[in-house]
């Protein structure tokens with residue numbers, strides 16, 4: 533097999549605490565030739581309903597990702613040997629203007645998707661996923677959504693605004709970017725506004741697996757349910773870091789207690805082997821609320837690496 537043109541710094545030569553902070557210490561490259569995976573940031577956070585802060589998410593995830601090593605012992609795959617990974621940098625955004633930001637994301641992401649490169653976004657709040665899906669759907673058609681999140685994000689509006697971090701997947705379904713019948717949302721929990729809140733997601737056609745129900749499934753059972761649901765449909769996996777319990781991931785905007793551990797999250801993701809994953813994002817990392825060990829950013833960096841490993845397995 534030919535060497536990937538781009539690979540992270542060798543930690544035996546430049547130690548992991550050294551070097552310029554890019555995702556996994558991969559080279560910062562914007563020329564798309566020879567690239568398999570573009571990890572990129574979308575530092576937008578003014579569509580949040582509570583705490584702002586994920587504009588600094590990409591920076592924190594990059595910093596924590598310096599710890600990542602190339603080889604995945606459970607999947608038995610060398611991620612950087614299989615994939616030419618680059619850090620594409622951050623896309624342009626307009627703080628305070630969600631719809632203008634969407635246009636900027638769409639324009640900037642289109643060449644990556646057109647080139648057949650696997651795009652992996654570091655958020656940013658969850659509103660950004662709508663723009664990612666718009667671009668991806670033009671290439672793949674309607675996608676299957678696999679979402680791990682404390683919230684379904686299928687509300688109709690917030691403060692009179694239809695484009696907000698809690699309305700993303702309702703808009704995506706309305707715009708025909710997703711096939712809700714092939715999609716599965718899991719991890720939903722906590723207090724809601726009214727009895728019918730999650731029913732809204734189900735009425736759109738999504739399968740909603742609440743945190744209570746997800747707890748009764750083994751990781752393999754979850755993986756099986758997802759595979760049954762998505763079939764061969766191209767999958768977008770969206771990981772909201774608030775899927776994790778605030779004890780594991782305090783650095784987020786709308787934390788919900790009684791969430792999942794990092795070990796559980798990693799097991800659920802590993803159980804997704806075999807899905808046709810075409811893109812992903814990890815969102816809602818809000819570093820100013822993180823702990824002194826930056827455990828939220830560390831969790832997000834590792835989740836991203838798990839997603840890249842799934843993609844590496846499929847190639």
Ligand SMILES: [Mn+2]
Pocket residue numbers: 658681682683685697772
């Ligand atoms: Mn969310």
